Amino acid sequence: MTARIVATHRTPSASGRYRPAVGSTSEQIEAEVHRVGAELADAFPSPARHPMKALDARAMELAAADLEIRAALFRFVDVVPACRSMDDLARHLAGFLDELPDGPPPVLAAIKVADTRAGRAALGAAAAAGVKHMAHRFIVGETPGTAVPVLRRLWARGIASSVDLLGEATVTEPEADAYAARCADALRSLSAATARWPERPTLERDGSGGLARANVSVKVSALTPLLRPDAPELGERDAARRLAPLLREAKALGAHVHIDTESLDSREAVLGLVLALLTQEEFRDGPSTGIVLQAYMRDSPEQLDQILEWASAHERTPPPVIRLVKGAYWDHEVAEAGQHGWPVPVFEVKAECDRNFEALTRRLLAARPTVRVAIASHNLRSVAHAIAVNRSSGADDGDLELQVLRGLGDDLQDALAARGFRVRTYCPVGDLVAGMAYLVRRLLENTSNESFLHAQASGVPLDELLAPP
Amino acid sequence: MFAATTSTSTFTNEPVLELRRAAVRARLADALATVDAVLPIRVPAWIGVDTREGDELLSTDPGEPERVVARAACAGAEEVAAAVHSAERGAEAWSAVPASERAAVLIGAAAWMRERRLELAALEVRECAKPWPEADADVCEAIDFLEYYARGAVALEAGRTLAQAPGERNELSYAPRGVAAVISPWNFPIAIPCGMSAAALATGNAVVLKPAEQSPACALRIVQALRAAGAPPSAIALLPGNGEAGAALVRHPKVHTIAFTGSLPVGLEIIRAAADTPTGQRHLKRVVAELGGKNCIIVDADADLDEAVPAIVSSAFLYAGQKCSAASRVLVHEAIADALLRRVAGAARTLVVGQAEDLATDVPPVIERAAQARVNRYAELAARDGVIVAGHGQVPDRGWFCPPTVAAELPAGSAVLEEEIFGPLLAIERVRDVEDACEIVGAQPFGLTGGLFARNPATVKYVRARSPVGNLYVNRGITGAMVGRQPFGGNRLSGNGTKAGGPDYLLQFVEPRVVTENTMRHGLVV
Numbered sequence: 001m002t003a004r005i006v007a008t009h010r011t012p013s014a015s016g017r018y019r020p021a022v023g024s025t026s027e028q029i030e031a032e033v034h035r036v037g038a039e040l041a042d043a044f045p046s047p048a049r050h051p052m053k054a055l056d057a058r059a060m061e062l063a064a065a066d067l068e069i070r071a072a073l074f075r076f077v078d079v080v081p082a083c084r085s086m087d088d089l090a091r092h093l094a095g096f097l098d099e100l101p102d103g104p105p106p107v108l109a110a111i112k113v114a115d116t117r118a119g120r121a122a123l124g125a126a127a128a129a130g131v132k133h134m135a136h137r138f139i140v141g142e143t144p145g146t147a148v149p150v151l152r153r154l155w156a157r158g159i160a161s162s163v164d165l166l167g168e169a170t171v172t173e174p175e176a177d178a179y180a181a182r183c184a185d186a187l188r189s190l191s192a193a194t195a196r197w198p199e200r201p202t203l204e205r206d207g208s209g210g211l212a213r214a215n216v217s218v219k220v221s222a223l224t225p226l227l228r229p230d231a232p233e234l235g236e237r238d239a240a241r242r243l244a245p246l247l248r249e250a251k252a253l254g255a256h257v258h259i260d261t262e263s264l265d266s267r268e269a270v271l272g273l274v275l276a277l278l279t280q281e282e283f284r285d286g287p288s289t290g291i292v293l294q295a296y297m298r299d300s301p302e303q304l305d306q307i308l309e310w311a312s313a314h315e316r317t318p319p320p321v322i323r324l325v326k327g328a329y330w331d332h333e334v335a336e337a338g339q340h341g342w343p344v345p346v347f348e349v350k351a352e353c354d355r356n357f358e359a360l361t362r363r364l365l366a367a368r369p370t371v372r373v374a375i376a377s378h379n380l381r382s383v384a385h386a387i388a389v390n391r392s393s394g395a396d397d398g399d400l401e402l403q404v405l406r407g408l409g410d411d412l413q414d415a416l417a418a419r420g421f422r423v424r425t426y427c428p429v430g431d432l433v434a435g436m437a438y439l440v441r442r443l444l445e446n447t448s449n450e451s452f453l454h455a456q457a458s459g460v461p462l463d464e465l466l467a468p469p
Numbered sequence: 470m471f472a473a474t475t476s477t478s479t480f481t482n483e484p485v486l487e488l489r490r491a492a493v494r495a496r497l498a499d500a501l502a503t504v505d506a507v508l509p510i511r512v513p514a515w516i517g518v519d520t521r522e523g524d525e526l527l528s529t530d531p532g533e534p535e536r537v538v539a540r541a542a543c544a545g546a547e548e549v550a551a552a553v554h555s556a557e558r559g560a561e562a563w564s565a566v567p568a569s570e571r572a573a574v575l576i577g578a579a580a581w582m583r584e585r586r587l588e589l590a591a592l593e594v595r596e597c598a599k600p601w602p603e604a605d606a607d608v609c610e611a612i613d614f615l616e617y618y619a620r621g622a623v624a625l626e627a628g629r630t631l632a633q634a635p636g637e638r639n640e641l642s643y644a645p646r647g648v649a650a651v652i653s654p655w656n657f658p659i660a661i662p663c664g665m666s667a668a669a670l671a672t673g674n675a676v677v678l679k680p681a682e683q684s685p686a687c688a689l690r691i692v693q694a695l696r697a698a699g700a701p702p703s704a705i706a707l708l709p710g711n712g713e714a715g716a717a718l719v720r721h722p723k724v725h726t727i728a729f730t731g732s733l734p735v736g737l738e739i740i741r742a743a744a745d746t747p748t749g750q751r752h753l754k755r756v757v758a759e760l761g762g763k764n765c766i767i768v769d770a771d772a773d774l775d776e777a778v779p780a781i782v783s784s785a786f787l788y789a790g791q792k793c794s795a796a797s798r799v800l801v802h803e804a805i806a807d808a809l810l811r812r813v814a815g816a817a818r819t820l821v822v823g824q825a826e827d828l829a830t831d832v833p834p835v836i837e838r839a840a841q842a843r844v845n846r847y848a849e850l851a852a853r854d855g856v857i858v859a860g861h862g863q864v865p866d867r868g869w870f871c872p873p874t875v876a877a878e879l880p881a882g883s884a885v886l887e888e889e890i891f892g893p894l895l896a897i898e899r900v901r902d903v904e905d906a907c908e909i910v911g912a913q914p915f916g917l918t919g920g921l922f923a924r925n926p927a928t929v930k931y932v933r934a935r936s937p938v939g940n941l942y943v944n945r946g947i948t949g950a951m952v953g954r955q956p957f958g959g960n961r962l963s964g965n966g967t968k969a970g971g972p973d974y975l976l977q978f979v980e981p982r983v984v985t986e987n988t989m990r991h992g993l994v995v
């Protein structure tokens with residue numbers, strides 16, 4: 001089966017661009033990582049557009065410097081959509097600032113003087129506008145319809161997308177049905193809209209064949225209210241009732257469905273569900289489907305064994321896409337294990353997670369064409385490493401997909417597109433209420449001292465950023 | 470299989486099974502089969518080294534009432550007297566054992582349980598229809614009590630520091646009180662009797678354990694654990710029996726301490742009886758009472774419903790609401806009441822009603838036919854007085870199942886809002902604001918647990934200051950207190966304020982004694 005990769009190796013890449021030959025010793029790969037990394041860093045837009053700067057710069061600096069302030073600010077952002085009036089909003093803000101052990105810092109003290117009702121209303125309005133503005137950096141629109149123009153502009157610039165429908169947690173059957181209906185609607189409206197888009201060969205073909213334009217990311221926890229960590233079959237069965245019709249719809253439309261991975265509590269149900277459905281006869285030849293592997297899990301190498309074993313036993317056309325991520329639920333996993341006295345399932349040293357990410361990158365790239373590979377990270381080192389390993393394997397740049405999150409990976413996305421790589425941006429769609437949990441998670445993650453974006457924003461030199469973990 | 474703790478280490482909670490892992494789940498079926506193979510279990514009256522088996526009490530599987538889990542003796546008045554007599558001598562000997570040795574026995578009993586964790590949980594699954602995760606948590610809690618009180622008793626033996634003046638030495642120490650009668654419920658069938666017994670034993674008392682008639686087999690395992698670990702036979706007796714045995718025990722003049730967990734009416738009866746000082750009784754009895762609750766969760770307008778709804782549903786319906794800490798009223802701000810009601814009702818409809826052994830089960834059967842009838846009566850009353858928004862679902866016809874029910878629009882004063890139902894029935898009420906909700910909570914006679922969902926720190930502060938409950942939970946479910954982390958117990962008519970699994974609990978089982986010695990001789994401080 002490697003023949004297909006070798007074939008793309010010999011033929012000019014889809015975009016016909018230059019692809020250097022890269023040796024496969026670790027020194028050669030490291031050299032290539034630095035070359036690619038420097039090239040991408042060069043292509044980054046001016047620092048003023050950095051996502052950290054998009055937020056209220058002073059508040060973000062404060063947040064990163066002081067854990068208490070960070071907690072207060074994010075607790076505030078979190079509650080904004082639940083506030084009933086500007087007055088209510090200001091009262092919440094005052095409430096959080098009151099909690100700070102040393103009192104509010106000077107830049108925020110002004111907020112506390114808003115003791116009159118009119119003062120509070122003005123303050124509330126300002127804060128609401130700030131949060132809304134921030135949310136719009138991360139969330140492309142309230143509905144797929146309003147998101148389409150944004151997605152079309154990205155496409156025009158050589159950037160594909162995957163739409164994620166934000167929503168409240170699913171706790172009832174009607175909520176699960178409504179989410180499934182929104183997904184089906186997104187598949188249809190994106191398929192219709194994208195059909196009229198101009199050709200972008202880099203984004204539409206790889207060594208395994210054509211790539212769908214319409215791409216939706218789906219969360220199993222939204223597809224069923226019955227996810228129970230102790231009884232995965234229950235949620236699996238219930239979610240399958242709603243996922244199967246979505247797959248049928250996607251197959252008919254030629255769209256891609258990606259199933260996100262969430263916390264460990266639902267991981268078994270999610271993987272079991274997807275592997276079982278895709279094994280069914282009607283889905284053997286479509287739709288294009290993807291799953292997610294989280295490199296922060298200590299047992300992710302065994303997870304990959306299981307996935308690859310399944311993939312080679314049930315060969316599919318098109319091959320399943322494996323999106324490699326580090327994992328978005330790190331704090332949750334650590335806290336949950338701590339509260340129950342369980343072994344911590346995730347790496348606790350960031351470098352171990354990063355090294356594992358690279359090891360999994362190599363295994364995944366070597367497993368093609370049984371699977372397609374998407375590397376999802378904002379970490380320049382992780383991304384450059386994947387590109388270098390891909391090149392050293394003799395594959396074309398276009399046989400590797402790179403993915404970023406809207407609002408966090410905008411600069412990397414632009415740099416990747418500018419250098420002709422195949423990049424896809426994960427674009428959350430939904431209203432502010434539904435989006436707040438997502439927004440807060442992203443903000444917390446990226447003001448964390450362990451985050452690459454934080455290191456990059458604080459001016460760590462490129463060489464250090466690109467050093468092996 | 471499970472790591473043992475040594476007596477010198479600091480206390481940590483016994484980790485519950487990580488049932489989200491398939492390999493861990495796979496071990497449960499074997500444990501259940503092992504237990505099924507030995508049913509029915511004979512539970513004797515066990516006084517000193519004497520055992521008397523009997524058939525007078527049957528405990529059956531609430532989900533499969535034909536399955537007999539235990540055949541137990543039913544202790545009569547003579548056996549109560551014999552048990553107390555034996556314990557009286559036992560207390561003398563046991564009180565002379567240093568705290569460190571008593572602690573070693575408790576820690577040995579914890580190890581015995583740890584080795585049999587799955588079988589003990591399986592027994593709870595059968596005898597009390599406690600679903601696996603909760604049965605396992607109960608066994609862990611029992612182990613925690615043993616480990617926690619063992620350490621606490623060693624610390625207590627050192628006494629407390631008092632102010633000292635020149636020429637005088639003041640010492641405060643704690644002596645065991647004597648015979649402790651432990652009268653326990655079936656809903657935490659190993660943890661609660663084990664915890665009350667462990668506290669009494671750790672501090673040097675002898676115990677006569679009278680467990681609920683619904684769960685004698687679980688109680689037998691506690692006594693086996695303690696005796697296997699070296700507790701002298703005279704230090705712990707088992708008296709399976711009904712209410713009469715309990716009443717006789719409470720009235721016995723040689724009993725010093727009564728540790729009771731159960732309903733308010735029985736608790737009040739015990740407190741009244743214990744106040745008597747019949748001839749021959751040379752002490753005042755002390756009662757440790759953990760009684761009922763009518764626990765409210767307040768939901769403010771700024772609450773995160775994604776968090777509140779699952780927490781409310783699990784607090785109200787897990788183990789079919791048969792926990793004294795379970796939620797029975799939700800007081801929700803009118804601004805979000807419609808959304809909350811719709812979502813809680815919808816979530817309640819997704820609950821799986823089924824057998825305790827099935828890991829998919831959310832709501833198992835209630836403990837017995839009488840409990841089923843009681844819950845159904847309240848559900849009918851709720852339908853008459855208000856509106857049932859969830860709960861017409863089908864339930865299995867064998868076993869004592871009740872559908873999880875959510876009621877709304879109940880008029881103030883309805884019995885559904887005021888009485889402890891102890892079943893899967895939740896009432897939701899609209900309030901104008903949090904202050905209004907606090908008024909309602911404040912007007913209740915109970916004060917066990919309470920919950921608050923709110924995101925403004927000022928609101929949290931306000932409710933904390935006004936809440937009369939023993940355990941207030943903010944932005945989380947209101948059940949599942951952990952030993953050492955959430956010492957548990959109620960105020961008002963919910964109990965006399967002791968906190969199981971907390972640093973003060975052992976004080977209920979001891980008498981403080983102060984000795985002041987003059988150290989001056991002929992004007993010299995020596």
Ligand SMILES: Cc1cc2nc3c(=O)[nH]c(=O)nc-3n(C[C@H](O)[C@H](O)[C@H](O)COP(=O)(O)OP(=O)(O)OC[C@H]3O[C@@H](n4cnc5c(N)ncnc54)[C@H](O)[C@@H]3O)c2cc1C
Binds near residue numbers: 326426
């Ligand atoms: C397109 C796309 C799709 C995604 N889909 C998913 C998904 O389905 N499921 C999912 O869980 N996540 C998903 N993520 C999020 C992803 O898991 C990361 O949270 C995020 O991308 C940050 O990682 P990074 O490589 O960009 O940044 P980096 O800064 O290099 O890494 C940050 C990450 O490192 C890990 N980490 C932080 N501290 C430590 C520590 N002390 N020890 C060990 N590890 C630590 C955490 O995973 C943290 O998110 C997605 C990301 C993208 C870009």
